[in-house]
Amino acid sequence: MVDEPAAQHSADPTPEPRRPGRTSRFIRRLWPALWRISLRTRLRLSILVVITGLVLAQSIIALRVAARAAFAQAEQRSQAIAMQVRMLLVDRLNQEILRAQPPPTTLQESRALWTRYLRTDPSLPALLEKLMASSPVTLEIQVCDEYDRVLLSSIQGPIRYDERKFVDFGSWNHRPLMDRLWEVLTQRREYAVTVPLGVPGYPRPLYVIRVIISSVLLRNELMPQIRGLAATSAGTLVVALAVAFLFSNLIVRAFDRLAHAIDLIRSGEYDAVSPEDRGESAEVAVVRSKLSLLGAELRSALQLSGSVEHLLRSVEAGVLMFGPDLRLVLASAPVERLLGKPRWELIGRHLHEIFPPSTPLGQAIQGGLDLGRGFRDRLISLQRNEAESVAVLASLEPIHRPQTRRLQGVVVTLRDVESQKRLETQLQISTRLAAISRLTSGVAHEIKNPLNAIALYVEILKMKLAGQAAVNQELEIIQREVARLDRVVKTFLDFTKPVELKIGPVDLNALARELVSLVQPEAEKHGVKVRFLPASEPAMIHGDRDLLHQALLNVVTNGIEAMPRGGELTVELKTEKDEQVVRVIDQGQGIPQEIQDKIFNLYFTTKPRGTGVGLALAYRVVQLHSGEITFRTEVGRGTTFELRFPAAGSELRTGPSADVEWEPAAAHRRAKGRKTSAESSCHSCDCRRRSLQSQWLRGVASP
Ligand SMILES: Nc1ncnc2c1ncn2[C@@H]1O[C@H](COP(=O)(O)OP(=O)(O)O)[C@@H](O)[C@H]1O
Ligand SMILES: [Mg+2]
Structure with a gap:
């Protein structure tokens, strides 16, 4: 036998790659489609297919049993009828010989006598018909002579040749059962069971008794059985369908419940999946308990990764x-x-x-x-x-x-080497500020007492020399200068004090808006237009509102002061990743290169009436908030100061503690992410000084 692809190959001489057969192509296309349909449908289909298969197989078996029995019975009955006909005819034909006058002497004469009898006896057809009644599948009973002429039939008529081709029922019954069943169910055929009738000594039968069976009658015989089977199968299928629906729902419901459990875990409710639920099958219970464990593990893993x-x-x-x-x-x-x-x-x-x-x-x-x-x-x-x-x-x-x-x-x-350098510069500034602070706090204490004494004695001197206008003027100058010196020393001392931060949520947007409307009238007097560009959403940070206000005010004031001939000052807010950024952009004279690394120094000023405190304070406040202050400048074009703070909720860096001491180096180390314990040894912090501190801070707001 030649297989299919090879046959194709011989038909098509071009050496194309072997193409898969049509069936395999169909299966290949069907397979993924089968996997795409839902589990519920797949379950239903499988249950249906299995049950249908079982019902079909069972029906076929039942049909086979019924058919085999029906065919065997038909053969037996037909045989029996044929034998009965033979017995009857032997009896009747022998009587005919005895009755004949003169009795026949040759076989030829006897045969003529019998043939005539078979043709003419009126009772014979009725007898045959009566015998036929015992078998519902028998179509006709014939008695034929050796030339196959029908002499006698249960259906009355003249002598005739039967044109029909009869299949021998005995040998037909040896064919495969399914072939026979198929033939009976689909075709119209006549079968015959034949019994010979002869005389001893004569080799060939003189007559043949033929019992004709019809496939239509056989089919009719089988029909009630087939109908019964069809009814039972249909019933079973309906039940199967119901079972498939119920069963698939039952199974899929367990999946739904597991999916819900997974959803709970995904939405962050790690402990919401109870390890067991009554009424669940053992398998689902295992999955559920594993999910519950998974939830717990996921939570700890997320916690761990969160902390990392x-x-x-x-x-x-x-x-x-x-x-x-x-x-x-x-x-x-x-x-x-x-x-x-x-x-x-x-x-x-x-x-x-x-x-x-x-x-x-x-x-x-x-x-x-x-x-x-x-x-x-x-x-x-x-x-x-x-x-x-x-x-x-x-x-x-x-x-x-x-x-x-x-x-x-x-x-x-x-x-990043660049930012490393910037950090180092900041560190230097911080260290310098710290050194100044320590030194000045010591010196200031030493200066303050003599200053008080001088002030006191000048006052006494003024009283004693009252009325001497010439000296009075000098004394007043001494008094004014002493007072100025006292203020300077006081500022020194205040700058080295610990600060008590009042931390709370601060919206830098609102704070900047307030500040802009505060400085606007004064700015306009100097021909400066103030532009405010807020962030699209509240720019929240954690911090001390008053201090932040102070720091920002100092930077804004510097910007306005940098534009004596007028210009535009922009206050811009932006949320960048997890930082809130405030930019103060002026169009002033810029900061010359040589003083750029000095501007954050305490008391550094280039202004005739400047204090040199503004930026030092701003720097300190920004650092206390774990922020960063930087500037970009171009001489003759302007300066941009940028203040960056960790956004609230981002916990970007170690946030300020409620009571932070001013120590720039320590603050700087904090900004680098290392924890420092507050260095308290060099500062004595009492409450009176703290309230003084806040007074001073307010004082700087309007220098
Ligand atoms: N926006 C600015 N443009 C130009 N120079 C500035 C600006 N801000 C600060 N400076 C420089 O930094 C110095 C220190 O500023 P600050 O500490 O506020 O003290 P003050 O304003 O009292 O001088 C100023 O004297 C000035 O030279
Ligand atoms: Mg200033």
């Missing part, structure tokens, strides 16, 4: 943690700025993808990994993209499992 995230957020450097497969697991926020890509885009990427070995940094990292040794603060240029590269201080730390020494992960730390 929190830790990473407070880190100034770009920290990248890679897993054992060298794929990025965690990254700190500054990584986004350093690599110029959002973190979600980087997480899961391979180390080589983030730092390709072709770049200097990638090469250094690969070298370190090959040697199994890390490095610390190596100055390397980091290729941000094709055009841009920045200098970074990179550190590499491979983490090995202690026993096996197998690589468990890699931590890459990147520090």
Whole structure:
């Protein structure tokens, strides 16, 4: 036999690749479609198919049994009828011989006698008809002579030849049952059971008795059985359908409940899934208890990752943690700025993808990994993209499992050299301020007492020399200068005092709006137009409203003072990631290079009536709020001061504590993410001084 694809191949000589047969193509197309339909439908279909199959198989078996019995019975009965006919005829034909006058002498004469009798006896057809009644499948009974002429039939008529082709029922009954059943159910056929009738000594039968069976009658015989089977099958199928619906609903309901449990976990209700629920099957109960465990584990994992995230957020450097497969697991926020890509885009990427070995940094990292040794603060240029590269201080730390020494992960730390430098400058300023503060607080105490004495004695002197106008004027000058000196010393002392912060939620938008309307009239007098660009939403931070107001006022005032010939001052607010940013932009004379690193110094001023306190205070307040103050300036064009604060809720850096001491270096260390305990040794802080402090702060608001 030749199989199908080969047959196709021979029909089509071009050497095309073997194409799958039509059936397999159909199955291939059907299969995915089957998987796409819902589980409920699939369950229903499967149950239906199985039950239909069973019902069908059972019906076929029953039908086979019924058919086999019916066919066998038909053969038996027909045989019996044929035998009865033979007995009857033998009897009648013998009597005919005895009755004949003169009796026949040859077989020829006897045969003529019998043939005539069979043709003419009127009682015979009726007798045959009566015999037929015992078998409902018998169509006709015939008695034929040796030339196959019908001499006698249960259906009356002249002598005739029967044109019909009869299949021998005996041998037909040996054919496969299903073939026979199919034939009976679909075709119209006549079968015959034949019995010979002869005389001893003569080799061939003289007559043949033929009992004719009709397939139509056989079918009629089987019909009640078939109908019964069809009815039972239909009934069973209906029941199956109902069962399929009920059963699939039952199963899918369990899934629905599990899906609901998963939804609960996804929505953050980690403990909402109870470990057991009555009325559930053992399998579902197992899944449920596992889900409940999973919820608990997920919660602790999220808590852990939350605290790691929190830790990473407070880190100034770009920290990248890679897993054992060298794929990025965690990254700190500054990584986004350093690599110029959002973190979600980087997480899961391979180390080589983030730092390709072709770049200097990638090469250094690969070298370190090959040697199994890390490095610390190596100055390397980091290729941000094709055009841009920045200098970074990179550190590499491979983490090995202690026993096996197998690589468990890699931590890459990147520090932006630019911001490092900026930090160092800030640190220097802070350190300098701290040093000044310490020194001055000591000196100031020493100066204050003699000053009080001088003031007192000048007062006495004035009283004693009252009326001497010439001396009086000098005395007044001494008194004024002493008072000024006293004020200066007081400011010194106040600046070194601890500050009591009154922390609360502050909307920088509202605060800036208030401030702008406060300074507007004064600004307009000097020809300065103040423009306010608020953030789109409340710019919330945690902080001390009064202090923040003070700091911002000082910066704004400086901006206005920088434009003696008028101009525009812009106060702009922006929420950038987790920071609130305030920018004060003026169009003033700018800050010359040589004084740029001095402007935050206490008492540094270039103004004739300046105090040099404004920016030092602003710097201090911003630091107390874990913020950052920077400026950009261009001589002759203007200056932009930028104040950045961690947004409320972001807990970006270690927030200010309720009672923070002024110690710039300590504040700076806090900003770098390390905890410092308040250094209290050099300051004596009593409540009176604190209230003085707030008075002084208010005093600066209107210098
Ligand atoms: N917006 C500005 N434009 C130009 N120079 C500024 C600006 N802000 C501050 N400065 C410079 O910084 C110095 C210190 O400012 P500040 O501490 O507020 O003291 P004061 O305003 O009393 O001089 C100013 O004297 C000025 O030289
Ligand atoms: Mg000022």
